[in-house]
Amino acid sequence: MTEKVFVESLDPSYRYGYGVLMSKVIAEHALSELGLGGALEELRILVDMRKPLFAVSVRLGPPLPPVRVGDCARVQEGTDGIHVVLLDEGQAPFLARLLREKFGGSLEQLDRWEVVVPRGVMPAKELEGLVVSYPEERTMGRVMDAVDRIIPVGFRVRRAEREGNSLLLLASENPLREEWVGEVKEALKRPPVPVPPEKMEGIRRKVEAAEILPKFKEGAMPWRL
Amino acid sequence: MPGFLFEGGGYRHQELLELVEDLGGSLLQVRVVGTEVTVTFFVPEEDVAEVEDLVRDLQGKLKRLPLLGSEIAVVSPTITRHHLPHPLCDVAEYLRREGAKTNMIGLARGPGQRICQISVEERRLIEEHDAAVFVLGNFEYCLREHKWRLFKDLSVPVVVAGGPELPSLPHAFSYISGLGRLPYRTRTFTEIGKLDEVARAVERALEERRRKLSLDPPLLSPLVLKGEIENRLEEVRKCGAPLPVTPRLVGVRVKLPHSRFARVLAGLEVAGYRLGEIAEIRRSVMRDYILVDLLPLSRLELPEKGLRAISGRAEV
Numbered sequence: 001m002t003e004k005v006f007v008e009s010l011d012p013s014y015r016y017g018y019g020v021l022m023s024k025v026i027a028e029h030a031l032s033e034l035g036l037g038g039a040l041e042e043l044r045i046l047v048d049m050r051k052p053l054f055a056v057s058v059r060l061g062p063p064l065p066p067v068r069v070g071d072c073a074r075v076q077e078g079t080d081g082i083h084v085v086l087l088d089e090g091q092a093p094f095l096a097r098l099l100r101e102k103f104g105g106s107l108e109q110l111d112r113w114e115v116v117v118p119r120g121v122m123p124a125k126e127l128e129g130l131v132v133s134y135p136e137e138r139t140m141g142r143v144m145d146a147v148d149r150i151i152p153v154g155f156r157v158r159r160a161e162r163e164g165n166s167l168l169l170l171a172s173e174n175p176l177r178e179e180w181v182g183e184v185k186e187a188l189k190r191p192p193v194p195v196p197p198e199k200m201e202g203i204r205r206k207v208e209a210a211e212i213l214p215k216f217k218e219g220a221m222p223w224r225l
Numbered sequence: 226m227p228g229f230l231f232e233g234g235g236y237r238h239q240e241l242l243e244l245v246e247d248l249g250g251s252l253l254q255v256r257v258v259g260t261e262v263t264v265t266f267f268v269p270e271e272d273v274a275e276v277e278d279l280v281r282d283l284q285g286k287l288k289r290l291p292l293l294g295s296e297i298a299v300v301s302p303t304i305t306r307h308h309l310p311h312p313l314c315d316v317a318e319y320l321r322r323e324g325a326k327t328n329m330i331g332l333a334r335g336p337g338q339r340i341c342q343i344s345v346e347e348r349r350l351i352e353e354h355d356a357a358v359f360v361l362g363n364f365e366y367c368l369r370e371h372k373w374r375l376f377k378d379l380s381v382p383v384v385v386a387g388g389p390e391l392p393s394l395p396h397a398f399s400y401i402s403g404l405g406r407l408p409y410r411t412r413t414f415t416e417i418g419k420l421d422e423v424a425r426a427v428e429r430a431l432e433e434r435r436r437k438l439s440l441d442p443p444l445l446s447p448l449v450l451k452g453e454i455e456n457r458l459e460e461v462r463k464c465g466a467p468l469p470v471t472p473r474l475v476g477v478r479v480k481l482p483h484s485r486f487a488r489v490l491a492g493l494e495v496a497g498y499r500l501g502e503i504a505e506i507r508r509s510v511m512r513d514y515i516l517v518d519l520l521p522l523s524r525l526e527l528p529e530k531g532l533r534a535i536s537g538r539a540e541v
Contacts, residue, residue: 018389019364022405029408049366052338152362153307154337173337205413 004040005031006192010048010183020047021195021203023150030149034142039064044192045150046184053172054155055184056147060165064135067091069098070128081108082117082124094133102130143167226250226267226448228293228324229276233285238262244279248272251448253293254468265293265324267448290324291428294448294472297325298354302335302361302375312360312404315411316386319420320358320427326471328354328511338371348379350510355474356382356398356430358423363388363405373397382430386423398433399426434474443519444503445496447472450519453495454479460486476504476518483508483515490515 007024009015023045031037039061046055069075069084072091076083084099086092099107099115108116117127147169151158155171159181162168170176170184231241235257241264245252250268268276280287299317301308309331317327330350334342351357357379361372368387373395376383382398388405403419404411411417451470454477455461461469466480479490487508491501500506503525505518 014366017365018405019362019367022363022388026406026408049338049364149306152336152364153303153305154340173340205409205416 003194004037005043005045006194007045007047008187008193010046010053010187011050014049016195016199018203019049021200023047024195024200025204027146027150030146034146036139036142036146039139040143042192044188046187051172051180052155052174053170053176053180053184054151055168055170056150057169057184057188058143058147058167060139060143060167063165064139066131067094067133067135068128069095069130069132072132075124075128077124078116080116081119082122082127083110084115084117084127086113091132098130098132226269227273228253228265228267228290229273230288230290230293230324231262231264231266231280231285232288233262233280233283235260235262237283238264238285241266241276241279241283241285244276248275251446251452253448253451253472265290267294292320292424292431293324294474295325295355295427295431296353296471296473296478297327297427298330298351298357298381299327300330300332300335300351300357300359300375302332302341304331305336307336307406308360308362311410312386312407315420316358316360316404316423319417319424323424323428325427326468332375335375338367341371341375343375346510352380353478353509353511353516354381355434356384356427358427359383359385359397361385361387361405365389365391368394382434384423384426384430386419398430401426431474438474438521441521441523443475443521444498444525445519447475447477447519450495450500450504450517451477454490454493454517457493458486458489476516478509478511479515479517480512481515482513484513487515490517 005024005027007020007027009017009020014020027043027045031040031043040058041061042059044057046057047053072086072088072095074085074087076085084095086095099117103117103121106118106121108118110116147167151169151171154173157173157176158169158171159176160167160169168184168188170181172180231238242252242255245266245268248268250266250272253265253267254263256263277287297320299313299320301313313329317329320327330347332343332347334340334344357376359376361368368385368389368391376385377396383396384399384401385394385397386401386404387394388402390402391400394400401419401422403416404423411420451472454470458481460481461479464480469480471478471480479486487506491499491506493500495503500517503520505520507516507518508514509516
């Protein structure tokens with residue numbers, strides 16, 4: 001998998017500092033928790049704690065296509081009407097709202113996953129093509145949530161710039177100066193530099209390599225008599 | 226006196242309770258759930274072997290709790306998801322397993338560099354505890370240059386946990402690295418080893434505090450006071466709070482409303498004296514609880530008929 005998260009320190013004396021490298025781990029966890037791995041092409045974090053300044057630049061991936069009824073449910077013609085069986089529960093609220101708006105009270109709900117659209121209201125083929133939701137709209141909300149989780153909580157003075165499919169967010173606890181913005185934009189023009197793997201040793205958790213401390217080995221528990 | 230946790234069956238556990246009392250120890254908590262019993266207690270160091278023999282006979286488990294009888298504040302700069310729950314809950318839970326009674330405190334304006342601050346009320350709340358553990362962030366510059374302002378004026382020992390490797394931090398009793406802002410729970414042995422380091426640092430801080438207190442000790446032990454309050458005050462038994470009389474190094478915290486029970490406590494006769502004479506009774510910043518701080522012997526004078534408090538600060 002290609003690397004998507006890059007961290008850089010704008011302060012040359014703190015290039016591979018613990019906090020800078022840990023920001024990469026925090027960002028990777030935030031993206032993983034919010035299921036954003038596929039939606040982003042690149043996320044760059046620029047840090048200078050002496051100013052203090054924390055910048056996050058996000059480049060979104062290609063826009064996701066809208067979800068249609070056929071993508072999230074099975075549509076079957078029956079004797080009593082068209083049966084719509086939900087397959088992706090994540091789309092349940094959007095599909096329920098769509099069907100309620102289109103067919104109102106004439107719907108019959110058989111159980112949690114299945115509804116029946118009365119016969120003759122709409123052809124099954126047309127029903128399959130109806131748009132349930134636009135994931136693109138919801139992705140931006142989740143991206144902002146991820147960025148908010150990455151930026152230190154005390155940095156409340158913020159400035160956001162959105163251009164096409166990219167977003168730049170600068171944060172500080174002091175008023176943001178124009179020269180800082182220029183410095184960040186200048187740094188973003190350069191291609192991202194990945195962190196050498198040896199620098200991430202001891203920063204990123206490695207369960208396999210975890211060494212059992214002597215005092216935790218079996219039969220060597222000092223607190224137990 | 227070292228503290229212990231006994232876990233075993235309910236059958237014959239009364240023998241353990243009797244032994245602890247016979248040895249001059251103190252029972253902190255006895256919890257019977259179904260057929261299982263959990264007992265936390267103190268016994269004198271020289272009598273530990275006798276307790277071990279009985280526990281072996283009862284086929285129960287015995288665990289040494291080095292932090293038993295202490296109340297520790299685990300402090301975070303905020304209560305946002307940046308600082309909670311992972312590192313803070315892990316530290317608090319580990320200290321609890323080591324016997325401490327922990328209270329988690331999130332500061333109102335703790336984050337940031339220039340803007341980080343601690344209010345007088347927060348400081349008073351933390352100072353009610355025996356020691357404090359501050360779980361801070363990952364940036365060396367912030368820790369070195371700014372964050373020490375949060376604990377500079379605290380009168381209790383402060384153990385700081387943070388991310389980067391640093392030899393020490395100004396105004397901190399001890400600094401433990403590798404436990405800063407983490408996006409995950411501590412699971413590996415290396416991470417749990419870090420929690421163990423925090424517990425050992427707290428243990429050292431408490432030892433240091435105990436040593437200082439022993440130079441001018443109070444008239445009686447907080448554990449004795451706890452037993453007396455529980456025996457005399459009926460309302461304590463009806464109180465729903467966990468550990469309604471919490472022992473601390475210098476006294477106890479009684480989880481009853483100050484407005485109603487401070488006067489009752491002050492009049493309570495303990496070891497031949499009124500509690501108001503040998504202890505300072507004040508309102509806790511935490512809810513409306515009562516703090517009982519036992520006065521050291523130097524602040525008491527010995528009249529012919531016994532001790533009399535010379536402190537004018539006692540609320541009676």
